[in-house]
Amino acid sequence: MTTLFVVAVELYKVFIRSRPWFENLGREKESVPSEGLDDTNGAGSEIGEGKREDTSKV
Amino acid sequence: MVSELTFGIVCVNVGECILLVLGLAFLDRTGHSVFPLSPLSILWVNMVTSSPPAFGLGMEPPAARVMKRPPHNIKKGVFTIQIIIDILYYGLVMGITVMISFVVVMWGRYGGDLGTECNRADPDGDCVYVFRARSTVFATLVLEILLFAWELKALDRSVFNITPGRPFYKDLWANKILFWTVVLGCASIPLAIYIPVLNSRVFYQAPISTLYRLLSFLLQSTDNFFSMGVGRRRWHDYTLRGGRRVVQSLHPF
Numbered sequence: 001m002t003t004l005f006v007v008a009v010e011l012y013k014v015f016i017r018s019r020p021w022f023e024n025l026g027r028e029k030e031s032v033p034s035e036g037l038d039d040t041n042g043a044g045s046e047i048g049e050g051k052r053e054d055t056s057k058v
Numbered sequence: 059m060v061s062e063l064t065f066g067i068v069c070v071n072v073g074e075c076i077l078l079v080l081g082l083a084f085l086d087r088t089g090h091s092v093f094p095l096s097p098l099s100i101l102w103v104n105m106v107t108s109s110p111p112a113f114g115l116g117m118e119p120p121a122a123r124v125m126k127r128p129p130h131n132i133k134k135g136v137f138t139i140q141i142i143i144d145i146l147y148y149g150l151v152m153g154i155t156v157m158i159s160f161v162v163v164m165w166g167r168y169g170g171d172l173g174t175e176c177n178r179a180d181p182d183g184d185c186v187y188v189f190r191a192r193s194t195v196f197a198t199l200v201l202e203i204l205l206f207a208w209e210l211k212a213l214d215r216s217v218f219n220i221t222p223g224r225p226f227y228k229d230l231w232a233n234k235i236l237f238w239t240v241v242l243g244c245a246s247i248p249l250a251i252y253i254p255v256l257n258s259r260v261f262y263q264a265p266i267s268t269l270y271r272l273l274s275f276l277l278q279s280t281d282n283f284f285s286m287g288v289g290r291r292r293w294h295d296y297t298l299r300g301g302r303r304v305v306q307s308l309h310p311f
Contacts, residue, residue, distance in 0.1 A: 001155040001162075002201040008151045009209050010216055017144070018214040026139035 061136050062210045063116040065145065070108050070203050072149025074100065077156050077199070084164075086172040092188055093177055094160045094195045096262040102250060107200045107243040111207035114236030118211060144213065152202055159198045163191040177262070189264035193251045196263060204243045207236060 016022055074095075081094040095103070164170055168187035176185035208230060212220045220229040231237055250261050257263045 001159045001198050002205065005151055005155045005202045006205055006209070008155075009148065009206065010218075012147060013209070013212075013214060014216055017140075022140060023214075025143075 061141075062118060062213070063112045064136060065141060065213075066115055066207060066210050067108065067112050069145050069148040069152065069206065070104075072145055073152030073156065073202075074103070074199075076149060076153025077195070080153070080157050081160070084160075084172060086176060087174050090175065090177070092172045093192075094157065095192060095199070096177070099192070099196050099250065099261045099263070102261070103196070103199060103203065106246060108203050110239035111204060111236060111243065114233060114239045115207060115210055117235050118233055148206070152199075152206070156195055156199045156202065160191050160195045163194045164188070186264055189258070189262060190266050192261075193257070193263040193266045196250060196261070197247050197266070200243065200247050204240045207240055211236075 077094055078100075082091045084092045084094070086092050164172065164187065168191075171184065171187055173184040173186075173188050176188040209217050211217065211229065211233070217230075218226045220226060249256065251257055251263055252265050257265065
């Protein structure tokens with residue numbers, strides 16, 4: 001049974017988990033960052049939409 | 059990494075939940091459920107054989123392809139749809155395979171006699187078959203948890219090809235804490251099954267013959283290995299007299 005479990009895990013990883021369609025499940029195209037190396041960890045759009053404090057008036 | 063640590067613990071808990079919930083369906087002669095694992099066995103599995111590999115996974119270095127993946131969206135947290143599917147799949151497979159091992163021993167070998175009040179009775183009566191089936195479940199579950207910890211080193215790659223072009227045993231050896239927790243966890247399985255009072259009074263288990271044969275094979279292989287050297291005859295004599303006697307004293311039949 002342990003061997004069966006390991007084989008099932010390996011098959012799942014090779015044939016399902018590593019496929020691009022599985023990686024893209026539940027991920028909208030526009031929410032996938034194209035540059036991806038900023039320090040915002042994928043939440044850059046929030047900062048760009050005016051949530052950062054405006055310090056120009058100070 | 060922390061996500062693998064959390065992921066591994068949750069998968070094991072889902073597998074145990076499936077095993078124990080499905081196990082409620084097994085009724086003995088008096089109509090009471092027979093647990094596939096005793097409560098202290100569950101505690102042993104969670105504390106001794108499940109947590110240390112999780113700590114080892116927490117020290118795991120980043121995967122080789124980590125910079126090729128898109129960044130993780132912090133809005134979705136740790137539990138993305140992929141992780142939830144993984145947890146359900148691994149937990150389901152783990153719970154079902156362990157359950158099958160119980161069913162195979164109870165119905166395939168011993169005819170399905172679940173005895174009477176085997177959740178607390180001595181193994182000397184009609185509960186010996188249930189106790190042996192529990193030992194099988196225990197050994198299977200612990201082995202699956204420990205090998206699964208190695209599988210978690212890479213979620214989307216085979217454990218035999220974690221780093222392309224590198225032998226898999228080097229990847230397993232790279233995280234020594236995880237390696238030794240897995241090895242020592244495997245070595246701890248016979249403690250709960252073969253130590254006389256501990257198995258029957260604490261874990262409600264009984265010795266099983268398959269693991270005994272494996273232990274006997276390993277001991278005799280070690281004996282043969284050392285006996286190949288001429289200067290190691292003393293060690294050979296020692297294991298021939300003492301080692302086999304130890305195994306024979308553990309033999310349940």
